[in-house]
Amino acid sequence: MNDVTMSAQNTAVTLASGTTPPWLNLPEPRSFRPPTKHRTVWISDIHLGTRGCNAEMLVEFLRSIQCDTLYLVGDIIDGWQLSKGWHWPPAHNEVVRRILKMAHRGTRVVYVVGNHDEMLRDYAGFSFGGVEIVNETVHDCKDGRKLLITHGDAFDAVVMYARWLAVLGDKAYSLLLRLNILLAAIRKRFDLPYWSLSAYMKRRVKNAVEFVGRFEEAVARAALERGLDGVVCGHIHTAEIRKIGDITYYNDGDWVESCTALVEEPDGSFHIIDWALTKRAAAAAKAAA
Numbered sequence: 137m138n139d140v141t142m143s144a145q146n147t148a149v150t151l152a153s154g155t156t157p158p159w160l161n162l163p164e165p166r167s168f169r170p171p172t173k174h175r176t177v178w179i180s181d182i183h184l185g186t187r188g189c190n191a192e193m194l195v196e197f198l199r200s201i202q203c204d205t206l207y208l209v210g211d212i213i214d215g216w217q218l219s220k221g222w223h224w225p226p227a228h229n230e231v232v233r234r235i236l237k238m239a240h241r242g243t244r245v246v247y248v249v250g251n252h253d254e255m256l257r258d259y260a261g262f263s264f265g266g267v268e269i270v271n272e273t274v275h276d277c278k279d280g281r282k283l284l285i286t287h288g289d290a291f292d293a294v295v296m297y298a299r300w301l302a303v304l305g306d307k308a309y310s311l312l313l314r315l316n317i318l319l320a321a322i323r324k325r326f327d328l329p330y331w332s333l334s335a336y337m338k339r340r341v342k343n344a345v346e347f348v349g350r351f352e353e354a355v356a357r358a359a360l361e362r363g364l365d366g367v368v369c370g371h372i373h374t375a376e377i378r379k380i381g382d383i384t385y386y387n388d389g390d391w392v393e394s395c396t397a398l399v400e401e402p403d404g405s406f407h408i409i410d411w412a413l414t415k416r417a418a419a420a421a422k423a424a425a
C-alpha cells in the first residue's frame with residue numbers, strides 16, 4: 137500500500153488545487169490486508185548474510201503486522217559469514233529497511249545480541265536508528281508476568297554437561313555458565329569463531345528431542361533463579377511454548393528452517409505464528425471462496 141500512496145502523492149503535486157486527486161478514488165490493491173495488531177512480537181535467528189535466510193518470507197510477515205514492541209532475539213545478522221564470503225541480496229536490505237521503518241513509526245525495537253552477531257555485544261546499551269542493543273532484558277507482560285529475553289547460546293555448555301550437573305548440583309551449574317562466557321571471550325581474543333555447541337550437539341546427539349529438552353530446562357532454570365515468570369529465547373531453531381515447573385518457556389523459532397514468530401496479543405495471550413502455514417491456509421481459503 138505504501139508504494140501506491142507514495143507514487144500517488146507525487147502525482148498529486150501536479151494537480152490544480154481544489155480538484156480531488158484521482159488516486160483517492162482508486163480501489164485498494166487486491167492483496168492489501170490491514171496489518172494484524174499485536175502487543176509484542178519476537179523473532180530471532182534470521183541469519184541475514186547467509187543463503188539459508190528466508191528474507192522474502194520475513195518481509196511479507198513484517199508487512200502484515202503492527203506492534204508496540206518488536207524484539208529481535210539474536211542471530212539477526214550472521215557476522216561469521218563475513219570471513220567466508222558475504223551473501224546479501226536486495227531482500228536482506230528490505231528486512232533491515234522494514235525494521236527501521238517500524239522503529240521510525242513508533243514501534244519500540246529491542247535487539248538482543250546472539251552468538252552469530254556477537255560483534256554487536258560491544259554496543260550493548262547504545263541505540264542506533266531507534267533500535268536498542270542489549271545483551272539480555274526483561275519483558276513486562278500485559279498480565280503482569282515478567283519474562284527473561286535472551287538469545288540462549290550461554291546455555292550450550294549446561295546442555296552438554298547436564299548429566300554431571302545433576303550429580304554436582306547448583307554451584308557447578310553457575311560455575312559452568314561463567315566458564316562458558318570465559319571460553320567465548322578467549323576464543324574471541326584469538327579470533328576464533330564462537331563454537332556452536334548447539335549445532336555440534338544437534339549433529340552428534342542422535343536423539344535431537346533429548347537435546348532440545350535439556351536446553352529448554354537449562355534456560356527455564358535461569359529464569360527461575362532470577363525470580364522471573366518465564367523466558368523467551370531462540371538459538372536452537374525450534375519454536376515452542378511449554379510449561380516447565382512454574383516457568384513458561386517460549387522459543388520464537390527462526391527464519392532459516394521454520395519461519396516462525398512468537399506474539400503477545402493485545403488481550404495478553406501468547407501464540408506462535410507459523411508464517412508458511414498461515415500463507416498456505418490463506419491460499420486455501422481463497423481457493424475455496
Ligand SMILES: [Mn+2]
Nearest residue numbers: 211250251371
Ligand atoms: Mn544462536
